[in-house]
Amino acid sequence: MSDIPRTYILLATCNRARLLEETLESIRKQTYTGWECKVIDDHSEDNTREVVDKFAAKDSRFSYHLKSNEYKKGLSGSRNFGLDLVRRKKADFIQFFDDDDIMHPEKLELQANKLQEDPELAFCLCGVRSFNKREDVLWDLRSTFNYPAKLDLGEAFLLGEVQFVAQNPLFRFNYASAFKFDEDLDYAEEWALFVCMFMQKTPKYDSLNRVLFYRRKHSGAVTESDSAETVRKADLLAAKLKIFSFLNQHHLHTSISLVYFFRLFLLYQYDSKNLRLVGQKLKKLDRKAYLKFKTGIYLHKIFRKLILGLFRY
Structure with a gap:
């Protein structure tokens, strides 16, 4: 066991609580035995603690932790609290997980094996499938992970060519211990963190072609709620602005990221100040892209005048 x-x-x-039991059961059935599950409760008003205590009574690897009020309400605060709980522990790997998802019985074992085989890997990915009911989960599904070879991982993540949530990878502890999720974001916080991490330095990683993570789709999920659409849009824009500021501050922009933000600030969220910054950086990085930038600005001015003239009172 010590090895x-x-x-x-x-x-x-x-x-x-009504979904948590299935999730904890999928963890309990892991073929990999060297885990501890710390359940971080964001001040639930149902019988969450009772459910966790029932599992902990049978298996001491489960433990319940009420989130400290020092951390903001929401998923980011809960994850930061969890990371701080284990930051000083002697750990090898970190697995983030949510209270409504399911692990394949071999998830931890197969991903841990990959990380053990290559000490330079920062994380190991796996395939993912969505499900509505537990009986819909199939254990023998396959999946592949790839993205355009011309892009670095950070660029691909920024553009949405690569998408994975924090529950998918098994992270090496030394890599994940540097994480800090943005507690001001209720949505797109993972995307913002991973773009910034991957743009700083492309991590070495591996991917399994097995589906080992099953993500529940239901109306109670934060990302599925129609009532949260306004919050999602506001947080997505805030995340984009945070990424833009981070890349500026750390001098990490590439021509790919600058073109992405050019489109954002010109077509979707007009921002003349940030457009000037994009133009200045593109001029130094990529002359061809800068010429397209200048052409885009010129055409935008012409068509803007035409549209304003068309709707003049």
Whole structure:
């Protein structure tokens, strides 16, 4: 047992007792034995603690932790609290997880094996499938992971050519311990973090072609709620602005990222100040892209005048 790398599962939960039991059961059935599951409760008002205590009574690897008020309400605060709980522990790997998802019985074992085979890997990905009911989950599904070879991982993540949530990878502890999720964002916080991390330095990683992570789709999910559409749009824009500022501050922009933000600031969220910054950086990085930038600005001015003239009172 002592030779098995130690994995901490940081499971964030809030008022999902009715779903949490299935999630904890999928963790309990892991073929990999060297894990501890820390359930971080964001002040649930249902019987969440009772559910966790029932599992902990049978398996001491489960433990319940009420989130400190020092952290903001929401998933980001719960994950930051969990990371701070284990930051000083002797750990090898970190697995983030949510209270409504399911792990394949071999998820931790197969991903941990990859990380053990190559000490330079920062994380190992796996295939993912969505499900509505537990009986819809199939264990023998295959999946492939790839993205355009011309892009670095950070660029691909920024453009949406690569998409994965924090529950998918098994992270090496030394890599994940540097994470800090943005507690001001209720949506797109993972995307903002990973873009910034991957743009700083492209991590070495591997991917399994097995589906090992099953993501539940239901009306109670934050990303599925129609009532949260306004929040999602506001947070997505805020995340984009945070990424733009981060890349500026750390001198990490590439021509790909600058063109992305050119489109954003010209067509979707007009911002003349940031457009000037994009133009200045493109002029130094990519003359061809800069000429397209100048042409885009010129055409935008012409068509803007035409449209304003058309609707003049």
